[in-house]
Amino acid sequence: MTPADAPPTLEALRGLHLPNQAAGAISGEVVVAILAGFAAALLVGLVRYLRVRARATVRRAALRDLAAARNLDPEARLVAQARLLRRVARTMQGEDAASAQGTAWAHRLDGLFATTFFTAGAGRVLAEGLYRRSDRPDPAVLDADLGRLIGRMRG
Numbered sequence: 001m002t003p004a005d006a007p008p009t010l011e012a013l014r015g016l017h018l019p020n021q022a023a024g025a026i027s028g029e030v031v032v033a034i035l036a037g038f039a040a041a042l043l044v045g046l047v048r049y050l051r052v053r054a055r056a057t058v059r060r061a062a063l064r065d066l067a068a069a070r071n072l073d074p075e076a077r078l079v080a081q082a083r084l085l086r087r088v089a090r091t092m093q094g095e096d097a098a099s100a101q102g103t104a105w106a107h108r109l110d111g112l113f114a115t116t117f118f119t120a121g122a123g124r125v126l127a128e129g130l131y132r133r134s135d136r137p138d139p140a141v142l143d144a145d146l147g148r149l150i151g152r153m154r155g
Contacts, residue, residue: 055153062088062150066143074139081146082126085109088150102128113149121145 062084069080089112090098100108106127109118117123122137122145 058088058091059150059153062153063147066146066150070143074136077139078125078136078142081142084146085126088112088153092153113153115149117145117149 065084065087066081069077069084072080086098089108092112093108097108097112103119106118106124109123109127110116115121115123118127122142125137125142
């Protein structure tokens with residue numbers, strides 16, 4: 001372009017042309033996608049929080065009931081501990097899990113607490129031999145073991 005071909009004034013210049021939607025801040029679809037992602041993240045966080053809180057509530061209630069059973073005589077204490085385990089199983093896994101008997105019940109408890117305490121340890125008395133007169137473990141030791149298992153209970 002030579003100086004003779006240049007427009008005489010600025011008004012004769014052509015206006016700037018930007019690509020489509022480049023002049024706006026952010027398009028509507030992008031805003032909707034960002035808001036949907038944010039809402040989904042909040043929903044997932046809320047569900048996780050409520051599940052953890054429910055597990056903690058079951059754990060706290062079970063520990064409180066276990067502590068209340070410490071004041072009972074040894075026979076009643078074992079019955080209270082066995083009932084507590086049934087309630088915990090019913091709450092965490094449903095009525096079918098809590099209705100198991102004998103060895104099946106011991107395996108359910110081991111699965112619930114991720115242990116072998118009820119099939120191979122002192123917890124067998126709570127799963128299989130609650131009304132037998134022999135092989136009774138020390139109630140304080142059983143209490144401590146149950147407290148430890150309930151305290152690290154997973155949902």
